[in-house]
Amino acid sequence: MANIRASVTVPPTAVANPQNFSESHTLQPKAHRLIPGGAHTYAKGDDQFPERAPAFIVRGQGCHVWDIDGNEFIEYGMGLRAVTLGHAFQPVVDAAYRQLQLGINFTRPAKIEVDLAEALLEIVDGADMVKFAKNGSDVNTAAVKLARAYTGRDLIAICGDQPFFAIDDWFIGTTKMDAGIPRTIAELTLKFRYNDLGSLRDVFDQHPGRIACVVMEAEAMTPPAPGYLNRVKELCEERGAVLVFDEMITGFRWHLGGAQKFHGVVPHLSTFGKAMGNGFAISALVGKREIMRLGGLDHDQARVFLLSTTHGAETHALAASLETISIYRERKVVEFLWKQGERLRTLISRSIAENHLEGFFELVGRPCNLVFATCDQDGKRSQAFRTLFLQELIRRGVIPPSFVVSFSHTDEDIDRTAGAVHDAHIVYRKALDEGFEKYLEGRPVKPVNRRFN
Numbered sequence: 001m002a003n004i005r006a007s008v009t010v011p012p013t014a015v016a017n018p019q020n021f022s023e024s025h026t027l028q029p030k031a032h033r034l035i036p037g038g039a040h041t042y043a044k045g046d047d048q049f050p051e052r053a054p055a056f057i058v059r060g061q062g063c064h065v066w067d068i069d070g071n072e073f074i075e076y077g078m079g080l081r082a083v084t085l086g087h088a089f090q091p092v093v094d095a096a097y098r099q100l101q102l103g104i105n106f107t108r109p110a111k112i113e114v115d116l117a118e119a120l121l122e123i124v125d126g127a128d129m130v131k132f133a134k135n136g137s138d139v140n141t142a143a144v145k146l147a148r149a150y151t152g153r154d155l156i157a158i159c160g161d162q163p164f165f166a167i168d169d170w171f172i173g174t175t176k177m178d179a180g181i182p183r184t185i186a187e188l189t190l191k192f193r194y195n196d197l198g199s200l201r202d203v204f205d206q207h208p209g210r211i212a213c214v215v216m217e218a219e220a221m222t223p224p225a226p227g228y229l230n231r232v233k234e235l236c237e238e239r240g241a242v243l244v245f246d247e248m249i250t251g252f253r254w255h256l257g258g259a260q261k262f263h264g265v266v267p268h269l270s271t272f273g274k275a276m277g278n279g280f281a282i283s284a285l286v287g288k289r290e291i292m293r294l295g296g297l298d299h300d301q302a303r304v305f306l307l308s309t310t311h312g313a314e315t316h317a318l319a320a321s322l323e324t325i326s327i328y329r330e331r332k333v334v335e336f337l338w339k340q341g342e343r344l345r346t347l348i349s350r351s352i353a354e355n356h357l358e359g360f361f362e363l364v365g366r367p368c369n370l371v372f373a374t375c376d377q378d379g380k381r382s383q384a385f386r387t388l389f390l391q392e393l394i395r396r397g398v399i400p401p402s403f404v405v406s407f408s409h410t411d412e413d414i415d416r417t418a419g420a421v422h423d424a425h426i427v428y429r430k431a432l433d434e435g436f437e438k439y440l441e442g443r444p445v446k447p448v449n450r451r452f453n
């Protein structure tokens, strides 16, 4: 098979430029002294990266970032998949800045709240109303509360194969990291398996008339079996439950209208966030008027306290979102994400074959949301091998918790990444044959969701 370097123009990786992480290492203890976990998202924490890694970023432009020591990296999965256009993406920054100068928060609603509501509802099929917030957890939790109020039921069913829905008790109470959450709350959340209609039917059968809603991503790492999502919706309607699609990752990535549009299944409620503001703090709960209106002023049922927050409609974040939506429309952003992800997938697959890594290093997910799985010499999932791979990529100027691309990943960035992956794969292969201990500098990473440190 042709060598990857012969088949694409692969610029040299940054390995020739020795990285220095001294400023990062100096600041780390202070960060941990001042901030529990040293970061404001566990997924960004030190335990998620090799010891030989940049610990603090000071600047980003497009898909490139610079750390506190001045090292430059090509970044993937930027801002936990929120920054889909690129860091400091000028038209979005300009739109937010123009709005900042007009004021960001008033005593009455700002007109731009209605403008963005209209723009978003044009994109999301079958949704009649929207409420904005600042993060995904709040809108998912609002969807659960609304569904409970609408149905008068207390239990919720979540897809147990999908990793994350909210920082709130109804979800975190079901994870290993459930300290501080009363068991009685966790017991109200039940789990079903993805692509297994029978497991959802069992949940309904075991708790007749008690399930308020089904919360799931229409698709995460595995595509839905033909007809599965439609049947989930039918089952929900048959049993009187509300179907909620979490579009935090899929929204503006599978399709501008989300995975629901991609798969042609309209849920009763859905939630968007992350990409909708290219990293600005903005999220949305959207859905059917009949349900959403319980949070409003025009009904005579019990009032639902639906997402009333001080910062929920900060105008600059709404302006950023309006601009983001118009860029997606004008510049075919979603098509680009799929194309660049496919380019990367093709090149990395070639490297997997060349380095005989089938069964040890695997690419998973859609091109627009590509991630990787690492296995040891026995084919078992391995955090040590994940850490080694991250370490070797970082050494070559790429920082990848995933291979999730943005609109700013040019062909050159993709090809440069592929070159770095190829070289990291060579080390990976050697580590499979000789033991990772020989190559890994420091301790392996650990899963975020664990009971003890």
Ligand SMILES: Cc1ncc(COP(=O)(O)O)c(C=O)c1O
Pocket (backbone or CB within 6 Å): 080, 134, 135, 136, 137, 138, 140, 164, 165, 166, 167, 217, 246, 248, 249, 273, 274
């Ligand atoms: C699928 C999904 N839902 C919800 C959330 C929560 O979003 P946030 O971190 O904005 O609260 C996340 C965050 O990563 C997510 O991936």
